[in-house]
Amino acid sequence: MKISDGIKLLFKRTGVKQKDLASDLGYKSGAAITNVISRENVTVDTLVRICNELGYSIVLRPSVVKPSEAEIVIDVPKKDGVNG
DSSP states (O other): OOHHHHHHHHHHHHOOOHHHHHHHTTOSSHHHHHHHHHSTTOOHHHHHHHHHHTTOOOOOOOTTSOOOTTOOOOOOBOTTSOBO
16 A cells, blocks of 8 residues: 555544644645645655654554554555565
8 A cells, every 4th residue: 555545544544634634734734735645755754743643653563464454554665666
């Protein structure tokens, strides 16, 4: 799953609107947060701020461990363009 899809899933799970999150994070509009999350290269800092605001944490775990249904797994593109 892409980062933007994972964040959209967080909005759906929490019921938080993009414009409300944008305001809470200091952005001027909902469109501003949409632009941030739609980029392919969201910074870790921005991702952490968004997740914290939505009541989620970022957890690192070994790739060989199967995720639970509650987890949202973000695929990180490898250098050859194939998702890992």
